[in-house]
Amino acid sequence: MQLKENLHYVGVNDRTKELFESLWPLPQGISYNSYLMVNERIALVDTVDVNFFEEFLYRIRQAIGYRPIDYLIINHMEPDHSGSINLIRKYYPDITLVGNVQTFRMVDGYYGTGGNRLQVSDGDTLSLGDKALTFHLIPMVHWPETMVTFSPTDGILFSGDAFGCFGALNGGVMDTAIDTVSYWDEMVRYYSNIVGKYGPQVQKALQKLAPLEIKMICSTHGPVWTTDIPRVISLYDRLSRYEGDEGLVICYGSMYGNTLRMAECIAEAASEAGVRTIRMHDASRTHHSYIIADIFRHRGLIIGAPTYNGELFPPMETLLSELVSRNIRHRLFGCFGSYTWAGQAVKQIVDLTQLCQWDNLMSPVEMKQGDLVSVEEACRALGREMAHRLME
Numbered sequence: 500m501q502l503k504e505n506l507h508y509v510g511v512n513d514r515t516k517e518l519f520e521s522l523w524p525l526p527q528g529i530s531y532n533s534y535l536m537v538n539e540r541i542a543l544v545d546t547v548d549v550n551f552f553e554e555f556l557y558r559i560r561q562a563i564g565y566r567p568i569d570y571l572i573i574n575h576m577e578p579d580h581s582g583s584i585n586l587i588r589k590y591y592p593d594i595t596l597v598g599n600v601q602t603f604r605m606v607d608g609y610y611g612t613g614g615n616r617l618q619v620s621d622g623d624t625l626s627l628g629d630k631a632l633t634f635h636l637i638p639m640v641h642w643p644e645t646m647v648t649f650s651p652t653d654g655i656l657f658s659g660d661a662f663g664c665f666g667a668l669n670g671g672v673m674d675t676a677i678d679t680v681s682y683w684d685e686m687v688r689y690y691s692n693i694v695g696k697y698g699p700q701v702q703k704a705l706q707k708l709a710p711l712e713i714k715m716i717c718s719t720h721g722p723v724w725t726t727d728i729p730r731v732i733s734l735y736d737r738l739s740r741y742e743g744d745e746g747l748v749i750c751y752g753s754m755y756g757n758t759l760r761m762a763e764c765i766a767e768a769a770s771e772a773g774v775r776t777i778r779m780h781d782a783s784r785t786h787h788s789y790i791i792a793d794i795f796r797h798r799g800l801i802i803g804a805p806t807y808n809g810e811l812f813p814p815m816e817t818l819l820s821e822l823v824s825r826n827i828r829h830r831l832f833g834c835f836g837s838y839t840w841a842g843q844a845v846k847q848i849v850d851l852t853q854l855c856q857w858d859n860l861m862s863p864v865e866m867k868q869g870d871l872v873s874v875e876e877a878c879r880a881l882g883r884e885m886a887h888r889l890m891e
């Protein structure tokens with residue numbers, strides 16, 4: 500598929516993988532994007548998951564026939580993109596691999612040594628004829644070797660995983676040719692699940708890329724962005740600053756419905772006080788991928804769970820460790836919990852989230868057995884206080 504003169508899309512769709520990185524659900528599949536820049540010399544930008552090599556090669560040959568490829572630009576070494584390096588080298592033995600010092604350490608470790616190599620540093624340029632490519636290192640977005648490749652004459656940014664999203668491509672590739680509506684949620688989920696831990700590094704990358712006149716973003720997953728570039732960049736900017744929108748996420752665990760009654764009570768009070776966006780998630784039922792995405796998106800967060808065998812209800816402990824490891828900041832926070840003989844849940848929620856430095860609105864609300872009456876007012880106060888703080 501030709502995106503513009505001299506630029507071909509040669510990526511593939513994966514519509515059968517259930518869990519990306521064996522962690523994140525893919526209800527709409529995922530694409531592994533790869534691009535061919537055709538000039539006097541030809542550059543292939545990234546490869547695809549090795550399971551799709553046959554289709555990948557077919558697409559390359561559709562684009563350029565049996566012409567040799569001069570360069571393979573390796574922006575990112577995660578195997579969903581680097582997996583076909585060895586097979587590409589087999590079919591194109593004269594190809595020169597292009598990467599930075601960290602890239603080649605990983606090439607050695609994953610695929611063994613050998614073949615032509617061109618080691619580039621930050622800011623270096625590679626001429627393809629009358630067009631050139633420049634390389635910009637953006638370490639830890641989300642691996643240490645990560646870089647992006649830019650074509651200054653036509654403003655094309657090959658951004659690797661940055662600005663990528665879940666969801667296979669359904670025929671069209673460019674944002675101008677497709678209905679992008681389903682991809683925006685998937686971009687938040689991709690960002691928060693995969694890149695979310697590295698907000699400061701993403702901020703650095705955005706500053707570094709700001710001077711480039713970007714007209715087209717060719718990432719490794721999801722659509723190619725042109726007219727929607729400002730929206731894509733501003734979404735990444737907000738998410739990497741951990742700036743949530745006005746809504747509230749109430750996430751609870753509950754075995755027999757008691758903790759859930761507290762959650763309902765808090766939600767009602769927040770709604771009565773004017774919060775329109777309230778997302779409720781059961782930590783046992785909703786895949787954490789979606790809960791993490793919702794928490795990245797909203798500024799209010801209330802967490803509640805029962806005590807289980809002297810500890811915090813396990814699914815909530817897992818979720819909290821996922822949140823803490825992503826360094827989520829700037830949340831208005833409240834928590835609640837329940838117990839029957841010796842409560843531990845709220846204490847552990849507070850302990851586990853201490854590192855996040857969230858703005859804790861109230862002391863935790865703790866219910867013994869099913870005695871909602873005794874905590875109802877405290878639950879309502881938490882909901883109201885959250886509403887006021889969200890809307891102030």
Ligand SMILES: Cc1cc2nc3c(=O)[nH]c(=O)nc-3n(C[C@H](O)[C@H](O)[C@H](O)COP(=O)(O)O)c2cc1C
Binds near residue numbers: 806839
């Ligand atoms: C398997 C199991 C283990 C529990 N362990 C404790 C415990 O160690 N300490 C305690 O005070 N309550 C414990 N409880 C009681 C629950 O924390 C309490 O009933 C809570 O209100 C249940 O909330 P839920 O109705 O939202 O599931 C346990 C309950 C179950 C089912």
Ligand SMILES: [Fe+2]
Binds near residue numbers: 575577660
């Ligand atoms: Fe990656």
Ligand SMILES: [Fe+2]
Binds near residue numbers: 577579580720
């Ligand atoms: Fe990727």
